Amino acid sequence: MCFYNQKRFACGDWNWTSFAQQCNYEYRTGETCGMRLVNVTEFESTQCRLCEKIEIKFRRLSAEMERLDRWRREGGTLVASMARSQKLIMELEKEIRQLQFERDNKRRALG
Incomplete structure (x- = not known):
């Protein structure tokens, strides 16, 4: 002890x-x-490393979704960029889920 x-x-x-x-x-x-x-x-008045990473990924996801919506509203001729953007959105969502799972496992193991 x-x-x-x-x-x-x-x-x-x-x-x-x-x-x-x-x-x-x-x-x-x-x-x-x-x-x-x-x-x-x-x-500490700051968040932990995992929460900061999750927050950063959420900001990137939000910006990418706004960009995709803007391209759709403007009648996007950038089909390849839209497809790449959709793929990036799916990857970000997967990374966010993985980080949240890691954070939850850490809390469960210590709690």
Whole structure:
């Protein structure tokens, strides 16, 4: 039951930061027992890495969808560009689902 500092993000996720104090159960110098307890929690106003990636992908997806809608409204003659744009939209949606799945698995494993 060694003590570590914790960083909590605005989105609710958290991670371990620095080692704070060794417990009495571990007798070897420089070793920890493997159980982690929170010493101090530092609150961050930013989101975690996964949430930031998801947010960036959503912005890219939104911009691509707006571009595709504009081309359709204007009677697009750029059929190849529209097809490429639709493919990009599908890839972004897949990446977003994958990142959300990864974030949910991380929360479930730690919760």
